[in-house]
Amino acid sequence: xxxxxxxxxxxxxxxxxxxxxGYGMIYKASGLMTLAQGxxxxxxxxxxxxxxxxxxxxxVVSLVFTMIIMFSLGLFIERVLVTTLLERGAxxxxxxxxxxxxxxxxxxxxxxxxxxxxKQFPPLFKKTTVDIFGYSVVxxxxxxxxxxxxxxxxxxxxxxxxxxxxxxxxxxxxxLAASSLGINVPLTKGASWGIASMLAGGIGVVVGPIFGVxxxxxxxxxxxxxxxxxxxxxxxxxxxxxxxxxxxFIETLISAFVTVTYKxxxxxxxxxxxxxxxxxxxxxxxVMDD
Amino acid sequence: xxxxxxxxxxxxxxxxVNEVDMEVPKGSIFGLIGPNGAGKTTLFNIISGVYAPTxxxxxxxxxxxxxxxxxxxxxxxxxxxxxxxxxxxxxxxLENVMVGCHTKTGAGLMSSILRTRRQRAEEKSVREKCLDxxxxxxxxxxxxxxxxxxxxxxxxxxxxxxxxxxxxxLLLLDEPAAGMNGREKEELSETIRRINEKGVTVLLxxxxxxxxxxxxxIICVLNYGKKIAFGEPADIQQNQEVIAAYLGDTRND
Amino acid sequence: MLNRLKEKKGLLIALAIITVVCGxxxxxxxxxxxxxxxxxxxxxxxxxxxxxxYTGQVSFGHAGYYAIGSYTSALLTLRLNLPPALAVxxxxxxxxxxxxxxxxxxAKLVKHFLSLLTIAFGQMVxxxxxxxxxxxxxxxxxxGIPHISIFGYTFSTNQSNFFLLLGVVILVFxxxxxxxxxxxxxxxxxxxxxxxxxxxxxxxxxYYKILAFAVSAFLTGIAGALYAHLMGFxxxxxxxxxxxxxxxxxxxxxxxxxLVGPAIGxxxxxxxxxxxxxxxSYQMLIYAIFILIVLFYLPNGVVGIIESLKESxxxxxxxxxxxxx
Numbered sequence: 001x002x003x004x005x006x007x008x009x010x011x012x013x014x015x016x017x018x019x020x021x022g023y024g025m026i027y028k029a030s031g032l033m034t035l036a037q038g039x040x041x042x043x044x045x046x047x048x049x050x051x052x053x054x055x056x057x058x059x060v061v062s063l064v065f066t067m068i069i070m071f072s073l074g075l076f077i078e079r080v081l082v083t084t085l086l087e088r089g090a091x092x093x094x095x096x097x098x099x100x101x102x103x104x105x106x107x108x109x110x111x112x113x114x115x116x117x118x119k120q121f122p123p124l125f126k127k128t129t130v131d132i133f134g135y136s137v138v139x140x141x142x143x144x145x146x147x148x149x150x151x152x153x154x155x156x157x158x159x160x161x162x163x164x165x166x167x168x169x170x171x172x173x174x175x176l177a178a179s180s181l182g183i184n185v186p187l188t189k190g191a192s193w194g195i196a197s198m199l200a201g202g203i204g205v206v207v208g209p210i211f212g213v214x215x216x217x218x219x220x221x222x223x224x225x226x227x228x229x230x231x232x233x234x235x236x237x238x239x240x241x242x243x244x245x246x247x248x249f250i251e252t253l254i255s256a257f258v259t260v261t262y263k264x265x266x267x268x269x270x271x272x273x274x275x276x277x278x279x280x281x282x283x284x285x286x287v288m289d290d
Numbered sequence: 291x292x293x294x295x296x297x298x299x300x301x302x303x304x305x306x307v308n309e310v311d312m313e314v315p316k317g318s319i320f321g322l323i324g325p326n327g328a329g330k331t332t333l334f335n336i337i338s339g340v341y342a343p344t345x346x347x348x349x350x351x352x353x354x355x356x357x358x359x360x361x362x363x364x365x366x367x368x369x370x371x372x373x374x375x376x377x378x379x380x381x382x383x384l385e386n387v388m389v390g391c392h393t394k395t396g397a398g399l400m401s402s403i404l405r406t407r408r409q410r411a412e413e414k415s416v417r418e419k420c421l422d423x424x425x426x427x428x429x430x431x432x433x434x435x436x437x438x439x440x441x442x443x444x445x446x447x448x449x450x451x452x453x454x455x456x457x458x459x460l461l462l463l464d465e466p467a468a469g470m471n472g473r474e475k476e477e478l479s480e481t482i483r484r485i486n487e488k489g490v491t492v493l494l495x496x497x498x499x500x501x502x503x504x505x506x507x508i509i510c511v512l513n514y515g516k517k518i519a520f521g522e523p524a525d526i527q528q529n530q531e532v533i534a535a536y537l538g539d540t541r542n543d
Numbered sequence: 544m545l546n547r548l549k550e551k552k553g554l555l556i557a558l559a560i561i562t563v564v565c566g567x568x569x570x571x572x573x574x575x576x577x578x579x580x581x582x583x584x585x586x587x588x589x590x591x592x593x594x595x596x597y598t599g600q601v602s603f604g605h606a607g608y609y610a611i612g613s614y615t616s617a618l619l620t621l622r623l624n625l626p627p628a629l630a631v632x633x634x635x636x637x638x639x640x641x642x643x644x645x646x647x648x649x650a651k652l653v654k655h656f657l658s659l660l661t662i663a664f665g666q667m668v669x670x671x672x673x674x675x676x677x678x679x680x681x682x683x684x685x686x687g688i689p690h691i692s693i694f695g696y697t698f699s700t701n702q703s704n705f706f707l708l709l710g711v712v713i714l715v716f717x718x719x720x721x722x723x724x725x726x727x728x729x730x731x732x733x734x735x736x737x738x739x740x741x742x743x744x745x746x747x748x749x750y751y752k753i754l755a756f757a758v759s760a761f762l763t764g765i766a767g768a769l770y771a772h773l774m775g776f777x778x779x780x781x782x783x784x785x786x787x788x789x790x791x792x793x794x795x796x797x798x799x800x801x802l803v804g805p806a807i808g809x810x811x812x813x814x815x816x817x818x819x820x821x822x823x824s825y826q827m828l829i830y831a832i833f834i835l836i837v838l839f840y841l842p843n844g845v846v847g848i849i850e851s852l853k854e855s856x857x858x859x860x861x862x863x864x865x866x867x868x
Contacts, residue, residue, distance in 0.1 A: 033655045104831035265670045268663040276648040364745035378736035393745035402725030
């Protein structure tokens with residue numbers, strides 16, 4: 001029982017972590033905030049469902065296609081909407097509102113395209129449970145966990161080892177210096193939005209089989225991922241993952257041992273408490289108005 | 291009136307102000323000069339409460355004020371202007387000065403909503419006082435302009451007007467002549483003298499040597515966060531260490 | 544004196560326009576209800592304006608205060624049998640209390656994190672009212688909330704409610720105008736314009752930020768309470784995160800930091816929502832389009848357009864004068 005709980009907590013935690021990582025990347029690269037991650041996840045799930053269920057593509061191919069589309073969508077939002085707004089001297093609050101309106105448009109599009117009902121993925125595996133050391137575990141959970149860990153590692157190596165990843169980090173540190181070194185700073189910013197939405201979309205595809213695919217599936221995940229990103233120290237990639245897993249555990253343990261009804265309420269309360277007593281998060285980033 | 295005792299501030303490993311002792315006598319015009327990066331503005335920020343010193347004491351009228359927040363420092367009677375102009379851009383010139391009266395007035399939320407007799411009387415007297423100050427600073431033709439629409443020199447004058455509205459005993463001027471032309475600078479010297487004649491002690495940070503030598507009674511020279519000279523303008527001009535510091539500065543430029 | 548006259552003049556013109564429009568609309572029961580919605584939103588958005596427009600603190604959780612006001616007033620009248628008029632005022636103060644609680648941490652945070660904190664607050668309130676069945680009856684909502692009655696007169700029709708709400712709106716406008724033109728209002732605006740300089744000029748920034756939250760939450764709470772007594776029925780659906788966004792959209796569309804901005808924004812958005820009743824599935828898209836229009840074409844709202852028109856006409860005026868001379 002406890003082991004299943006832990007796996008479940010890790011799974012949902014890494015989901016929060018990866019979605020939250022997107023917030024962190026965007027903040028680090030451009031100092032901005034998006035609120036569209038949750039709906040990116042929802043759109044990703046619907047796209048994955050379409051590729052897998054209706055076009056009968058293999059699951060991995062569906063996942064990759066979805067991620068490519070989501071990357072372009074993120075890039076589009078940054079390059080076309082956000083940049084234009086910034087050029088007109090918009091405040092950061094306006095960017096947030098812009099992402100909210102993007103989220104609303106995405107929801108509406110999804111509603112027209114796929115309807116308001118909960119859609120189920122056909123089962124990905126033949127077995128409904130697998131045995132691990134004598135514990136029965138839902139294989140879809142393991143898949144989500146696996147994909148989550150894979151994405152984290154891939155991203156880690158991409159950011160630290162690849163040339164473009166290094167450029168992205170350099171640009172996030174010091175735009176001016178980076179651009180004088182010949183780094184295409186606007187591209188790195190766009191890429192960070194692209195990667196953020198790609199992660200959210202990809203996660204959508206893997207959690208779709210677990211939770212079902214529906215319009216509001218992203219809302220809560222998006223907000224808790226955000227909470228995780230804040231707790232981990234906003235703008236810190238690894239912090240976002242730690243924070244996400246932190247909330248995965250909090251939520252799982254609370255619903256297992258305390259109350260199912262109030263688990264989301266308590267998650268947000270924890271977030272507010274963290275913001276009060278530790279506004280810089282676990283891994284310090286500046287959030288205070290000095 | 292204002293006394294600094296071994297004031298030191300470090301940011302990380304950098305010591306921006308190092309054991310500075312200084313006393314500003316009541317009623318004087320006190321000049322604080324030094325090459326770029328000497329720690330003048332940092333010292334200003336310590337006095338006005340923006341930074342708390344790492345060690346040392348700041349005494350204002352025999353009271354320790356180091357580390358207390360800026361709004362309380364203002365209430366004690368120290369007002370300041372900013373090197374990089376910090377006006378309330380969307381507010382009118384008059385409103386900017388009226389904000390300066392904040393500590394001298396007391397109307398709260400309820401009395402404002404109810405427009406009590408006292409609140410109305412206070413508003414009226416604030417308005418009149420601010421108009422007087424604007425007249426004094428020769429800004430009376432601009433009272434209804436948004437402050438962002440003023441010229442650079444006017445904005446600097448408005449900063450002084452806003453500071454005067456809090457009826458300070460000590461006025462801190464952070465490079466008030468920056469960006470002014472010759473004639474404006476002369477008028478500024480005159481204004482500073484007239485403010486001083488009203489009984490306000492003035493602490494002036496300024497790059498323009500001519501203005502400083504012309505207007506101040508006493509000068510303190512900082513270099514690399516340390517006090518290197520102290521005395522009357524005539525003595526400072528002869529001081530070898532000061533000359534060396536400034537020559538060094540020009541070489542660095 | 545001149546100022547007082549100006550204030551009165553503006554008020555009179557506004558009243559005249561409102562009387563004409565409303566006279567025409569009030570004949571229809573349904574149109575009267577629309578006017579009531581406009582009034583309620585004006586009050587709520589005015590609350591948001593004090594916080595965001597004047598003090599520069601963003602909130603994406605105002606549906607939370609709206610909900611607290613609504614539920615407090617509904618429960619006070621139904622459970623404790625308090626007279627609705629009294630319950631509305633108490634609801635305002637309860638909402639204000641929550642505003643202050645949120646303001647304590649919020650007053651220290653920069654914009655992004657303030658956005659998040661307020662979103663989290665809005666979500667907490669929403670989840671609370673949706674799941675706490677014994678108190679709020681959960682997602683089924685509360686029915687049978689009585690109409691407001693004052694001195695034995697019950698505001699039971701939409702028409703009579705409109706006059707009541709209009710009265711509240713006028714009071715709110717007067718209060719807002721007086722706050723803005725006072726020492727407190729100047730402190731608010733100074734904080735919005737430059738918190739560091741405000742601090743240097745002797746303004747206790749934290750205190751005034753909290754005060755702005757309190758006033759804002761009070762007004763939005765009152766609006767929520769009035770909504771409950773107007774409709775007689777409330778459920779969590781009204782108090783979702785989209786409601787917070789809607790308040791923000793109304794404010795930005797009308798124009799921040801002005802008296803009429805919230806009125807224009809509320810009127811236009813409520814009208815659009817009502818006109819689009821038959822296209823309910825497009826509602827989100829419509830709101831999104833409104834936001835995008837504001838962001839890309841109306842960064843200062845409708846009020847901003849009016850201001851710039853005024854400015855350019857004034858400029859032409861002075862240009863002419865110069866030419867003539």
